[in-house]
Amino acid sequence: MSLRYKCIVLDHDDTTVNSTPKVHYLSYQQFMKKYRPTDRIIKLENISFEWRECYKKYTPIMFNGFWEFLKEFKRRGGIICICSHGLKQVIEDFYQNYNEGKIIPDSIYGYDSKHPEYCKPFTFPIEDILHKFHLQKKDVVVIDDLSHGLIMAKKSGVDSIGTVYGEGHDLIKPKITAISKKVVSSVEELKNYILLDEDH
Numbered sequence: 001m002s003l004r005y006k007c008i009v010l011d012h013d014d015t016t017v018n019s020t021p022k023v024h025y026l027s028y029q030q031f032m033k034k035y036r037p038t039d040r041i042i043k044l045e046n047i048s049f050e051w052r053e054c055y056k057k058y059t060p061i062m063f064n065g066f067w068e069f070l071k072e073f074k075r076r077g078g079i080i081c082i083c084s085h086g087l088k089q090v091i092e093d094f095y096q097n098y099n100e101g102k103i104i105p106d107s108i109y110g111y112d113s114k115h116p117e118y119c120k121p122f123t124f125p126i127e128d129i130l131h132k133f134h135l136q137k138k139d140v141v142v143i144d145d146l147s148h149g150l151i152m153a154k155k156s157g158v159d160s161i162g163t164v165y166g167e168g169h170d171l172i173k174p175k176i177t178a179i180s181k182k183v184v185s186s187v188e189e190l191k192n193y194i195l196l197d198e199d200h
Contacts, residue, residue: 002196003078005159007135009125010105011144012084012091014166019060059094063165065187070103072195079133083109083125083142083149107132121148126156143190145169150179161190 013019070080080103082091088110095104109118109125118124129140142153145163153160162180164173165187177183184190 002198003073003076004194004196005078005141006139007079007081007129007133007141008073008194009081009083009129009140009142009149009153009158011142011146011149011163012082012086012094013060013145014169015143015145015163016066016082017060017062017094018166059097062098063187065191067099067103069187069191069195072191074103076195079129079135080105081107081109081125081129083120083144083152085111085119085148087111120144120152121155123152123156126152126158141194145176146172147175147179150176154179161193163190 010016074080082105084091088108091105091108091110095101107129109120109128111119116122126140126142129135130137137156137158140158142149142156142158142160143163144150144153144160145166150160150162159181160179162176162183164170164176164183164185169176173183182193184193
């Protein structure tokens with residue numbers, strides 16, 4: 001199989017989809033204008049959070065080239081899992097509706113306030129993936145733009161790739177670099193690292 005890893009464990013927001021500037025920050029601005037009109041609005045580079053309602057109104061799109069990367073990874077037999085602090089249902093709905101649901105993740109781990117231990121930075125998602133898909137640790141890589149996923153990878157003994165191509169990531173690049181096995185600055189760089197030459 002011409003893949004560096006058999007399974008990718010993807011973060012959703014700002015790793016796969018360009019959601020903070022297009023959804024979260026926009027919703028934050030609207031909230032501030034409505035409820036705190038006299039307060040100073042924090043710059044995009046200094047804020048990152050997730051609201052379900054904004055997803056219903058403003059559907060984010062994948063970073064340029066990411067869909068093609070996932071499609072080729074899947075074509076080569078790769079396993080796609082999602083581990084996000086977003087809600088599982090929101091992510092399921094996103095993939096069901098994105099490009100007519102042509103790619104559906106093999107497993108999704110979202111945040112559950114009743115069971116936070118089932119999501120990053122805890123190791124449950126990786127342990128479950130290894131068991132469910134009969135994989136070894138060398139077969140799995142976590143791809144994330146923030147520390148929780150990368151910490152989960154380190155605690156689980158699997159590789160990690162930090163992504164810094166999202167807007168506002170210059171501020172956190174040193175931290176991401178310090179805790180990742182590899183850091184990529186573009187989707188193309190990520191794609192070329194994961195998808196090996198067919199004759200490899």
